[in-house]
Amino acid sequence: MILFMKYRIITFGCQTNQSDSERIAAILNKIGFEPALSQDDADFIIANACSVRQSAIDRIHGIAHKIQKKKKRGEKTPIAVLTGCVLEQDRKKLAGKFDIILDIRDIKNLPYILKTIRGTSNVLRKIQGRATMNNINRWKTAEKSTEYFKITPSYKSPFSAFVPIMTGCNNFCTYCAVPYTRGKEISRPVKDVINEIKNLIKKGYKEITLLGQNVNSYKYKIPKSKILISKQIQKYKFKIPKNDYIDFATLLFLINAIPGDFWIRFHSSHPKDFTDELIDAITSCEKVTKYISLPVQAGNDKVLKRMNRPYTISQYKKLVNKIRKKIPDASISTDFIVGFPGETKKQFQDSIKLFKNLKFDMAYIAQYSPRPGTAAERIFKDSVPIKEKKRRDRELTTVLKKTSLNINKKLVRTTQQVLIEKEIKRQNEHWLIGKTRGFKTVKIPITPDSSEKLIGNFADVKITKALDLGLIGQTPLK
Numbered sequence: 001m002i003l004f005m006k007y008r009i010i011t012f013g014c015q016t017n018q019s020d021s022e023r024i025a026a027i028l029n030k031i032g033f034e035p036a037l038s039q040d041d042a043d044f045i046i047a048n049a050c051s052v053r054q055s056a057i058d059r060i061h062g063i064a065h066k067i068q069k070k071k072k073r074g075e076k077t078p079i080a081v082l083t084g085c086v087l088e089q090d091r092k093k094l095a096g097k098f099d100i101i102l103d104i105r106d107i108k109n110l111p112y113i114l115k116t117i118r119g120t121s122n123v124l125r126k127i128q129g130r131a132t133m134n135n136i137n138r139w140k141t142a143e144k145s146t147e148y149f150k151i152t153p154s155y156k157s158p159f160s161a162f163v164p165i166m167t168g169c170n171n172f173c174t175y176c177a178v179p180y181t182r183g184k185e186i187s188r189p190v191k192d193v194i195n196e197i198k199n200l201i202k203k204g205y206k207e208i209t210l211l212g213q214n215v216n217s218y219k220y221k222i223p224k225s226k227i228l229i230s231k232q233i234q235k236y237k238f239k240i241p242k243n244d245y246i247d248f249a250t251l252l253f254l255i256n257a258i259p260g261d262f263w264i265r266f267h268s269s270h271p272k273d274f275t276d277e278l279i280d281a282i283t284s285c286e287k288v289t290k291y292i293s294l295p296v297q298a299g300n301d302k303v304l305k306r307m308n309r310p311y312t313i314s315q316y317k318k319l320v321n322k323i324r325k326k327i328p329d330a331s332i333s334t335d336f337i338v339g340f341p342g343e344t345k346k347q348f349q350d351s352i353k354l355f356k357n358l359k360f361d362m363a364y365i366a367q368y369s370p371r372p373g374t375a376a377e378r379i380f381k382d383s384v385p386i387k388e389k390k391r392r393d394r395e396l397t398t399v400l401k402k403t404s405l406n407i408n409k410k411l412v413r414t415t416q417q418v419l420i421e422k423e424i425k426r427q428n429e430h431w432l433i434g435k436t437r438g439f440k441t442v443k444i445p446i447t448p449d450s451s452e453k454l455i456g457n458f459a460d461v462k463i464t465k466a467l468d469l470g471l472i473g474q475t476p477l478k
Protein backbone atom coordinates (compact mmCIF):
# COMPACT_ATOMS: atom_id res chain seq x y z
CA MET A 1 0.00 0.00 0.00
CA ILE A 2 1.25 3.47 -0.86
CA LEU A 3 0.53 5.94 1.91
CA PHE A 4 0.48 9.70 2.25
CA MET A 5 0.41 10.46 -1.45
CA LYS A 6 -1.86 13.15 -2.73
CA TYR A 7 -3.56 13.19 -6.11
CA ARG A 8 -5.20 15.83 -8.23
CA ILE A 9 -7.52 14.87 -11.10
CA ILE A 10 -7.98 17.55 -13.75
CA THR A 11 -11.06 16.77 -15.81
CA PHE A 12 -11.76 18.25 -19.22
CA GLY A 13 -14.88 17.96 -21.34
CA CYS A 14 -18.20 16.24 -20.96
CA GLN A 15 -20.20 14.43 -18.27
CA THR A 16 -18.74 11.09 -19.39
CA ASN A 17 -15.26 12.33 -18.47
CA GLN A 18 -16.58 13.65 -15.14
CA SER A 19 -18.02 10.22 -14.45
CA ASP A 20 -14.76 8.50 -15.45
CA SER A 21 -12.88 10.81 -13.06
CA GLU A 22 -15.12 9.61 -10.23
CA ARG A 23 -13.94 6.06 -10.99
CA ILE A 24 -10.28 7.15 -11.09
CA ALA A 25 -10.74 8.84 -7.69
CA ALA A 26 -12.28 5.63 -6.29
CA ILE A 27 -9.23 3.61 -7.36
CA LEU A 28 -6.80 6.09 -5.83
CA ASN A 29 -8.76 6.40 -2.59
CA LYS A 30 -8.77 2.61 -2.29
CA ILE A 31 -4.97 2.40 -2.39
CA GLY A 32 -4.59 5.04 0.28
CA PHE A 33 -4.14 8.22 -1.77
CA GLU A 34 -5.79 11.44 -0.68
CA PRO A 35 -7.12 14.28 -2.82
CA ALA A 36 -4.72 17.25 -2.98
CA LEU A 37 -6.00 20.76 -2.47
CA SER A 38 -4.12 22.10 -5.48
CA GLN A 39 -1.90 20.97 -8.37
CA ASP A 40 1.19 22.28 -6.52
CA ASP A 41 0.32 20.16 -3.49
CA ALA A 42 -0.07 16.93 -5.53
CA ASP A 43 2.36 14.01 -5.77
CA PHE A 44 0.34 12.59 -8.59
CA ILE A 45 -1.57 14.44 -11.32
CA ILE A 46 -4.05 12.81 -13.68
CA ALA A 47 -5.23 14.79 -16.70
CA ASN A 48 -8.49 13.29 -17.96
CA ALA A 49 -8.42 14.68 -21.48
CA CYS A 50 -11.07 15.79 -23.97
CA SER A 51 -10.40 16.00 -27.70
CA VAL A 52 -13.61 17.73 -28.70
CA ARG A 53 -12.02 21.19 -28.52
CA GLN A 54 -8.43 22.21 -29.22
CA SER A 55 -8.50 24.49 -26.14
CA ALA A 56 -8.64 21.46 -23.79
CA ILE A 57 -5.64 19.83 -25.49
CA ASP A 58 -3.77 23.19 -25.30
CA ARG A 59 -4.41 23.26 -21.55
CA ILE A 60 -3.06 19.71 -21.22
CA HIS A 61 0.14 20.82 -22.99
CA GLY A 62 0.16 23.68 -20.44
CA ILE A 63 0.05 21.22 -17.51
CA ALA A 64 2.91 19.20 -19.02
CA HIS A 65 4.90 22.40 -19.67
CA LYS A 66 4.50 23.53 -16.05
CA ILE A 67 5.80 20.16 -14.78
CA GLN A 68 8.76 20.23 -17.21
CA LYS A 69 9.71 23.73 -16.01
CA LYS A 70 9.64 22.59 -12.38
CA LYS A 71 11.80 19.60 -13.29
CA LYS A 72 14.37 21.88 -14.96
CA ARG A 73 14.51 24.06 -11.85
CA GLY A 74 15.24 20.89 -9.86
CA GLU A 75 12.00 21.18 -7.87
CA LYS A 76 9.96 18.18 -6.74
CA THR A 77 7.56 17.24 -9.51
CA PRO A 78 4.44 15.09 -9.44
CA ILE A 79 4.01 11.89 -11.43
CA ALA A 80 1.88 12.88 -14.41
CA VAL A 81 -0.69 10.56 -15.96
CA LEU A 82 -2.66 11.26 -19.12
CA THR A 83 -5.92 9.45 -19.82
CA GLY A 84 -9.37 10.08 -21.33
CA CYS A 85 -10.11 11.09 -24.93
CA VAL A 86 -6.73 11.56 -26.62
CA LEU A 87 -6.24 11.41 -30.38
CA GLU A 88 -3.30 9.33 -31.62
CA GLN A 89 -1.36 12.37 -32.86
CA ASP A 90 -1.77 14.19 -29.52
CA ARG A 91 -0.80 10.98 -27.72
CA LYS A 92 2.47 10.89 -29.65
CA LYS A 93 3.19 14.57 -29.00
CA LEU A 94 2.47 14.21 -25.29
CA ALA A 95 4.23 10.87 -24.79
CA GLY A 96 7.53 12.39 -23.66
CA LYS A 97 5.84 14.89 -21.39
CA PHE A 98 3.70 12.55 -19.29
CA ASP A 99 5.10 9.72 -17.17
CA ILE A 100 2.21 7.39 -17.91
CA ILE A 101 -0.33 7.41 -20.74
CA LEU A 102 -3.21 5.12 -20.06
CA ASP A 103 -6.38 4.19 -21.92
CA ILE A 104 -9.36 5.00 -19.70
CA ARG A 105 -10.64 1.44 -20.18
CA ASP A 106 -7.44 0.18 -18.54
CA ILE A 107 -7.67 2.48 -15.55
CA LYS A 108 -8.25 -0.49 -13.25
CA ASN A 109 -4.54 -1.29 -13.84
CA LEU A 110 -3.49 1.96 -12.16
CA PRO A 111 -2.77 0.36 -8.73
CA TYR A 112 -0.54 -2.19 -10.48
CA ILE A 113 1.41 0.55 -12.28
CA LEU A 114 1.73 2.54 -9.08
CA LYS A 115 2.95 -0.51 -7.19
CA THR A 116 5.65 -0.83 -9.84
CA ILE A 117 6.78 2.74 -9.38
CA ARG A 118 6.46 3.11 -5.62
CA GLY A 119 9.58 3.62 -3.54
CA THR A 120 12.05 6.45 -3.24
CA SER A 121 11.77 9.37 -5.62
CA ASN A 122 15.02 8.33 -7.34
CA VAL A 123 13.70 4.89 -8.11
CA LEU A 124 10.45 6.52 -9.12
CA ARG A 125 12.15 8.82 -11.60
CA LYS A 126 14.08 5.95 -13.15
CA ILE A 127 11.01 3.81 -13.61
CA GLN A 128 8.97 6.75 -14.80
CA GLY A 129 11.29 7.16 -17.78
CA ARG A 130 10.57 3.62 -18.84
CA ALA A 131 6.93 3.69 -17.85
CA THR A 132 5.83 5.97 -20.65
CA MET A 133 6.71 3.76 -23.59
CA ASN A 134 6.24 0.48 -21.75
CA ASN A 135 2.76 1.43 -20.73
CA ILE A 136 1.74 2.71 -24.11
CA ASN A 137 2.64 -0.67 -25.56
CA ARG A 138 1.35 -2.78 -22.70
CA TRP A 139 -1.96 -1.06 -22.18
CA LYS A 140 -2.63 -0.64 -25.87
CA THR A 141 -3.05 -4.37 -26.17
CA ALA A 142 -5.15 -4.74 -23.03
CA GLU A 143 -8.72 -5.90 -23.32
CA LYS A 144 -11.02 -3.08 -24.42
CA SER A 145 -14.39 -3.40 -22.78
CA THR A 146 -16.79 -1.86 -20.33
CA GLU A 147 -15.02 -3.71 -17.49
CA TYR A 148 -13.83 -0.47 -15.90
CA PHE A 149 -17.44 0.49 -15.24
CA LYS A 150 -17.41 -2.22 -12.57
CA ILE A 151 -15.32 0.09 -10.37
CA THR A 152 -17.65 1.72 -7.84
CA PRO A 153 -17.07 5.48 -8.31
CA SER A 154 -16.34 8.05 -5.61
CA TYR A 155 -19.39 10.10 -6.56
CA LYS A 156 -18.81 13.83 -6.26
CA SER A 157 -22.39 14.61 -5.33
CA PRO A 158 -24.29 12.90 -2.50
CA PHE A 159 -27.64 13.19 -4.32
CA SER A 160 -27.03 13.32 -8.10
CA ALA A 161 -25.05 10.68 -9.99
CA PHE A 162 -23.90 10.01 -13.52
CA VAL A 163 -24.31 6.36 -14.51
CA PRO A 164 -22.64 5.36 -17.80
CA ILE A 165 -24.65 2.82 -19.78
CA MET A 166 -22.38 2.62 -22.80
CA THR A 167 -19.13 3.89 -24.22
CA GLY A 168 -17.87 4.67 -27.71
CA CYS A 169 -19.72 5.75 -30.83
CA ASN A 170 -20.30 4.32 -34.31
CA ASN A 171 -21.60 7.48 -35.94
CA PHE A 172 -18.48 9.27 -37.18
CA CYS A 173 -19.93 12.77 -37.41
CA THR A 174 -17.22 14.44 -39.47
CA TYR A 175 -16.39 17.13 -36.86
CA CYS A 176 -16.10 14.75 -33.92
CA ALA A 177 -13.09 13.00 -32.39
CA VAL A 178 -15.02 10.61 -30.11
CA PRO A 179 -15.16 7.52 -32.40
CA TYR A 180 -11.35 7.76 -32.74
CA THR A 181 -10.66 8.20 -29.03
CA ARG A 182 -13.33 5.98 -27.44
CA GLY A 183 -13.74 3.36 -30.14
CA LYS A 184 -16.90 1.60 -31.23
CA GLU A 185 -20.11 1.51 -29.20
CA ILE A 186 -20.23 -1.02 -26.37
CA SER A 187 -23.28 -1.26 -24.10
CA ARG A 188 -22.83 -1.99 -20.42
CA PRO A 189 -24.56 -5.12 -19.06
CA VAL A 190 -28.13 -4.39 -17.88
CA LYS A 191 -27.50 -6.07 -14.53
CA ASP A 192 -24.52 -3.82 -13.77
CA VAL A 193 -26.50 -0.68 -14.65
CA ILE A 194 -29.47 -1.73 -12.52
CA ASN A 195 -27.29 -2.73 -9.56
CA GLU A 196 -25.36 0.55 -9.60
CA ILE A 197 -28.64 2.51 -9.64
CA LYS A 198 -30.22 0.35 -6.91
CA ASN A 199 -27.23 1.04 -4.65
CA LEU A 200 -27.48 4.77 -5.34
CA ILE A 201 -31.19 4.85 -4.56
CA LYS A 202 -30.57 2.96 -1.31
CA LYS A 203 -28.15 5.73 -0.36
CA GLY A 204 -30.87 8.33 -1.04
CA TYR A 205 -29.80 9.63 -4.46
CA LYS A 206 -32.45 11.75 -6.16
CA GLU A 207 -31.18 12.19 -9.68
CA ILE A 208 -29.68 9.54 -11.97
CA THR A 209 -28.31 10.67 -15.32
CA LEU A 210 -27.72 7.82 -17.76
CA LEU A 211 -24.69 8.60 -19.87
CA GLY A 212 -23.42 7.58 -23.27
CA GLN A 213 -22.28 9.23 -26.48
CA ASN A 214 -25.51 7.99 -28.02
CA VAL A 215 -27.67 6.52 -25.24
CA ASN A 216 -30.61 5.71 -27.46
CA SER A 217 -28.61 3.16 -29.44
CA TYR A 218 -28.08 1.17 -26.22
CA LYS A 219 -28.41 -2.53 -27.00
CA TYR A 220 -27.55 -5.41 -24.67
CA LYS A 221 -28.10 -9.05 -25.60
CA ILE A 222 -30.07 -10.98 -22.99
CA PRO A 223 -32.50 -13.94 -23.16
CA LYS A 224 -36.11 -12.73 -23.41
CA SER A 225 -37.20 -14.89 -20.48
CA LYS A 226 -34.90 -12.96 -18.16
CA ILE A 227 -36.88 -9.77 -18.79
CA LEU A 228 -40.06 -11.11 -17.18
CA ILE A 229 -38.58 -10.48 -13.77
CA SER A 230 -40.63 -7.71 -12.33
CA LYS A 231 -44.36 -7.40 -11.78
CA GLN A 232 -43.84 -3.68 -11.28
CA ILE A 233 -42.81 -3.37 -14.90
CA GLN A 234 -46.00 -4.98 -16.16
CA LYS A 235 -48.19 -2.18 -14.80
CA TYR A 236 -46.65 0.10 -17.44
CA LYS A 237 -48.09 -2.04 -20.27
CA PHE A 238 -44.50 -3.03 -20.78
CA LYS A 239 -43.98 -4.69 -24.15
CA ILE A 240 -41.54 -7.59 -24.26
CA PRO A 241 -38.95 -6.68 -26.88
CA LYS A 242 -39.35 -8.64 -30.12
CA ASN A 243 -35.65 -9.42 -30.22
CA ASP A 244 -33.41 -10.96 -27.62
CA TYR A 245 -31.86 -7.70 -26.54
CA ILE A 246 -32.66 -4.88 -24.19
CA ASP A 247 -32.82 -1.58 -26.01
CA PHE A 248 -32.81 1.87 -24.46
CA ALA A 249 -36.61 2.11 -24.19
CA THR A 250 -36.72 -1.22 -22.32
CA LEU A 251 -33.84 -0.16 -20.08
CA LEU A 252 -35.83 2.95 -19.07
CA PHE A 253 -38.77 0.73 -18.03
CA LEU A 254 -36.46 -1.47 -15.97
CA ILE A 255 -34.85 1.48 -14.18
CA ASN A 256 -38.21 3.17 -13.67
CA ALA A 257 -39.41 0.03 -11.84
CA ILE A 258 -36.73 0.41 -9.14
CA PRO A 259 -38.63 1.54 -6.03
CA GLY A 260 -37.78 5.01 -4.71
CA ASP A 261 -38.32 8.72 -5.16
CA PHE A 262 -35.88 9.75 -7.88
CA TRP A 263 -35.56 11.27 -11.33
CA ILE A 264 -34.08 9.58 -14.39
CA ARG A 265 -32.34 11.73 -16.98
CA PHE A 266 -30.32 10.67 -20.01
CA HIS A 267 -27.67 12.24 -22.21
CA SER A 268 -27.05 12.37 -25.19
CA SER A 269 -29.48 11.22 -27.90
CA HIS A 270 -29.13 10.95 -31.65
CA PRO A 271 -32.24 11.93 -33.65
CA LYS A 272 -31.82 8.91 -35.97
CA ASP A 273 -32.26 6.50 -33.02
CA PHE A 274 -35.19 8.26 -31.33
CA THR A 275 -37.80 5.54 -31.84
CA ASP A 276 -41.57 5.56 -31.18
CA GLU A 277 -40.92 2.93 -28.48
CA LEU A 278 -38.57 5.37 -26.76
CA ILE A 279 -41.16 8.16 -26.89
CA ASP A 280 -43.72 5.72 -25.39
CA ALA A 281 -41.26 4.76 -22.63
CA ILE A 282 -40.60 8.42 -21.73
CA THR A 283 -44.37 9.05 -21.67
CA SER A 284 -45.11 5.99 -19.48
CA CYS A 285 -42.25 6.14 -16.98
CA GLU A 286 -43.12 8.71 -14.33
CA LYS A 287 -39.55 8.90 -13.00
CA VAL A 288 -38.12 9.81 -16.40
CA THR A 289 -38.04 13.61 -16.57
CA LYS A 290 -39.48 15.00 -19.76
CA TYR A 291 -36.23 16.81 -20.61
CA ILE A 292 -35.00 15.73 -24.01
CA SER A 293 -31.63 16.77 -25.38
CA LEU A 294 -31.81 16.24 -29.12
CA PRO A 295 -28.73 17.58 -30.94
CA VAL A 296 -29.58 18.86 -34.42
CA GLN A 297 -26.12 20.46 -35.03
CA ALA A 298 -27.13 22.42 -38.19
CA GLY A 299 -30.21 23.96 -39.78
CA ASN A 300 -29.56 23.08 -43.40
CA ASP A 301 -29.63 19.70 -45.18
CA LYS A 302 -26.42 20.26 -47.13
CA VAL A 303 -24.51 21.18 -43.97
CA LEU A 304 -25.98 18.14 -42.18
CA LYS A 305 -24.77 15.94 -45.02
CA ARG A 306 -21.26 17.35 -44.76
CA MET A 307 -21.43 16.68 -41.02
CA ASN A 308 -22.46 13.06 -41.75
CA ARG A 309 -25.66 13.52 -39.74
CA PRO A 310 -28.07 11.05 -41.40
CA TYR A 311 -31.36 13.00 -41.24
CA THR A 312 -32.92 15.99 -42.94
CA ILE A 313 -34.30 19.12 -41.29
CA SER A 314 -37.79 18.05 -42.32
CA GLN A 315 -37.32 14.66 -40.56
CA TYR A 316 -35.92 16.39 -37.48
CA LYS A 317 -38.89 18.79 -37.33
CA LYS A 318 -41.33 15.89 -37.66
CA LEU A 319 -39.60 14.12 -34.78
CA VAL A 320 -39.74 17.18 -32.50
CA ASN A 321 -43.39 17.76 -33.35
CA LYS A 322 -44.20 14.09 -32.66
CA ILE A 323 -42.43 14.29 -29.28
CA ARG A 324 -44.31 17.50 -28.39
CA LYS A 325 -47.65 15.93 -29.39
CA LYS A 326 -47.08 12.78 -27.31
CA ILE A 327 -45.31 14.54 -24.42
CA PRO A 328 -46.92 18.00 -24.17
CA ASP A 329 -44.74 19.03 -21.19
CA ALA A 330 -41.48 17.98 -22.92
CA SER A 331 -38.62 20.41 -22.52
CA ILE A 332 -36.45 20.15 -25.62
CA SER A 333 -32.88 21.33 -25.94
CA THR A 334 -30.42 20.98 -28.78
CA ASP A 335 -26.70 21.16 -29.55
CA PHE A 336 -25.65 23.31 -32.46
CA ILE A 337 -22.49 24.19 -34.38
CA VAL A 338 -22.23 27.54 -36.19
CA GLY A 339 -19.66 28.21 -38.92
CA PHE A 340 -19.17 24.60 -40.04
CA PRO A 341 -16.90 24.51 -43.15
CA GLY A 342 -18.75 25.82 -46.17
CA GLU A 343 -21.79 27.07 -44.21
CA THR A 344 -22.97 30.06 -46.27
CA LYS A 345 -24.85 33.05 -44.88
CA LYS A 346 -27.99 31.71 -46.58
CA GLN A 347 -27.54 28.26 -45.05
CA PHE A 348 -27.05 29.89 -41.66
CA GLN A 349 -30.37 31.72 -42.13
CA ASP A 350 -31.98 28.24 -42.29
CA SER A 351 -30.68 27.73 -38.73
CA ILE A 352 -32.38 30.95 -37.65
CA LYS A 353 -35.61 29.74 -39.26
CA LEU A 354 -35.29 26.37 -37.52
CA PHE A 355 -34.83 28.00 -34.10
CA LYS A 356 -37.81 30.32 -34.69
CA ASN A 357 -39.91 27.41 -35.86
CA LEU A 358 -39.09 24.81 -33.20
CA LYS A 359 -38.72 27.19 -30.24
CA PHE A 360 -36.20 25.22 -28.20
CA ASP A 361 -36.20 25.44 -24.41
CA MET A 362 -32.41 25.55 -24.49
CA ALA A 363 -29.54 25.22 -26.98
CA TYR A 364 -25.83 24.68 -26.49
CA ILE A 365 -24.24 26.58 -29.36
CA ALA A 366 -20.59 26.03 -30.33
CA GLN A 367 -18.47 27.85 -32.89
CA TYR A 368 -16.83 25.26 -35.17
CA SER A 369 -13.15 24.60 -34.61
CA PRO A 370 -11.32 21.88 -36.53
CA ARG A 371 -10.01 18.91 -34.55
CA PRO A 372 -6.92 17.30 -36.04
CA GLY A 373 -7.60 13.75 -37.15
CA THR A 374 -11.31 14.19 -37.78
CA ALA A 375 -12.77 13.81 -41.27
CA ALA A 376 -13.89 17.47 -41.39
CA GLU A 377 -10.36 18.65 -40.64
CA ARG A 378 -8.93 16.43 -43.38
CA ILE A 379 -11.54 17.11 -46.06
CA PHE A 380 -12.87 20.64 -45.57
CA LYS A 381 -11.31 24.07 -45.33
CA ASP A 382 -12.26 25.98 -42.16
CA SER A 383 -13.83 28.62 -44.40
CA VAL A 384 -15.93 30.74 -42.02
CA PRO A 385 -13.86 33.50 -40.33
CA ILE A 386 -13.86 33.57 -36.51
CA LYS A 387 -15.52 36.98 -36.49
CA GLU A 388 -18.39 35.63 -38.59
CA LYS A 389 -18.71 32.51 -36.39
CA LYS A 390 -19.03 34.79 -33.36
CA ARG A 391 -21.66 36.89 -35.14
CA ARG A 392 -23.70 33.79 -36.06
CA ASP A 393 -23.43 32.54 -32.47
CA ARG A 394 -24.77 35.90 -31.17
CA GLU A 395 -27.63 35.99 -33.71
CA LEU A 396 -28.77 32.46 -32.89
CA THR A 397 -28.44 33.04 -29.14
CA THR A 398 -30.68 36.12 -29.44
CA VAL A 399 -33.42 34.00 -31.08
CA LEU A 400 -32.96 31.26 -28.47
CA LYS A 401 -33.27 33.72 -25.58
CA LYS A 402 -36.53 35.14 -26.97
CA THR A 403 -38.19 31.74 -27.46
CA SER A 404 -36.89 30.41 -24.18
CA LEU A 405 -38.18 33.48 -22.32
CA ASN A 406 -41.64 32.99 -23.86
CA ILE A 407 -41.69 29.32 -22.80
CA ASN A 408 -40.48 30.26 -19.30
CA LYS A 409 -43.18 32.94 -18.94
CA LYS A 410 -45.80 30.19 -19.19
CA LEU A 411 -44.34 28.66 -16.03
CA VAL A 412 -44.85 31.79 -13.91
CA ARG A 413 -47.39 31.18 -11.10
CA THR A 414 -47.09 27.40 -11.51
CA THR A 415 -45.56 25.17 -8.84
CA GLN A 416 -42.61 23.11 -10.06
CA GLN A 417 -40.82 20.22 -8.43
CA VAL A 418 -37.20 21.35 -8.11
CA LEU A 419 -34.10 19.43 -7.05
CA ILE A 420 -32.12 21.89 -4.93
CA GLU A 421 -28.43 21.62 -5.88
CA LYS A 422 -26.52 24.32 -4.02
CA GLU A 423 -26.62 27.67 -2.29
CA ILE A 424 -24.92 30.88 -3.28
CA LYS A 425 -24.05 33.63 -0.81
CA ARG A 426 -22.95 36.96 -2.18
CA GLN A 427 -22.81 40.03 0.10
CA ASN A 428 -26.45 40.62 0.97
CA GLU A 429 -27.77 38.05 -1.49
CA HIS A 430 -28.54 34.48 -0.51
CA TRP A 431 -29.93 32.07 -3.09
CA LEU A 432 -30.68 28.41 -3.52
CA ILE A 433 -30.06 27.05 -7.01
CA GLY A 434 -31.93 24.06 -8.37
CA LYS A 435 -33.26 22.44 -11.52
CA THR A 436 -36.82 21.65 -12.57
CA ARG A 437 -37.73 18.31 -14.13
CA GLY A 438 -37.40 20.17 -17.46
CA PHE A 439 -33.75 21.03 -16.60
CA LYS A 440 -34.44 24.72 -16.11
CA THR A 441 -32.26 26.48 -13.57
CA VAL A 442 -34.27 28.12 -10.78
CA LYS A 443 -32.87 30.76 -8.42
CA ILE A 444 -34.67 30.95 -5.10
CA PRO A 445 -33.99 33.86 -2.74
CA ILE A 446 -33.96 32.67 0.90
CA THR A 447 -33.14 33.79 4.39
CA PRO A 448 -29.65 32.76 5.59
CA ASP A 449 -30.87 30.13 8.06
CA SER A 450 -33.29 28.18 5.86
CA SER A 451 -31.08 26.45 3.31
CA GLU A 452 -29.35 23.32 4.61
CA LYS A 453 -32.34 21.04 4.84
CA LEU A 454 -33.26 21.64 1.22
CA ILE A 455 -29.97 20.96 -0.58
CA GLY A 456 -30.07 17.52 -2.19
CA ASN A 457 -33.85 17.28 -1.82
CA PHE A 458 -36.91 17.96 -3.88
CA ALA A 459 -38.89 21.09 -3.09
CA ASP A 460 -42.12 22.46 -4.49
CA VAL A 461 -41.19 25.85 -5.81
CA LYS A 462 -43.62 28.53 -6.92
CA ILE A 463 -42.26 30.25 -10.04
CA THR A 464 -42.45 34.01 -9.63
CA LYS A 465 -40.47 35.32 -12.59
CA ALA A 466 -39.23 34.14 -16.00
CA LEU A 467 -35.69 34.91 -17.19
CA ASP A 468 -34.46 34.31 -20.73
CA LEU A 469 -32.52 31.19 -19.74
CA GLY A 470 -33.90 30.41 -16.29
CA LEU A 471 -36.49 31.05 -13.60
CA ILE A 472 -36.90 32.77 -10.24
CA GLY A 473 -38.94 30.97 -7.62
CA GLN A 474 -40.10 30.87 -4.03
CA THR A 475 -40.02 27.91 -1.65
CA PRO A 476 -42.85 27.31 0.80
CA LEU A 477 -40.32 28.21 3.54
CA LYS A 478 -40.09 31.79 2.33
Ligand code: SF4
Nearest residue numbers: 169172173176178213
Ligand atom coordinates in the same frame (compact mmCIF):
# COMPACT_ATOMS: atom_id res chain seq x y z
S1 SF4 B 1 -22.94 10.96 -32.36
FE1 SF4 B 1 -21.50 12.16 -33.58
S2 SF4 B 1 -21.05 13.93 -32.24
FE2 SF4 B 1 -21.94 12.35 -30.92
S3 SF4 B 1 -20.16 11.23 -30.13
FE3 SF4 B 1 -20.86 10.14 -31.97
S4 SF4 B 1 -19.61 10.97 -33.63
FE4 SF4 B 1 -19.44 12.39 -31.89
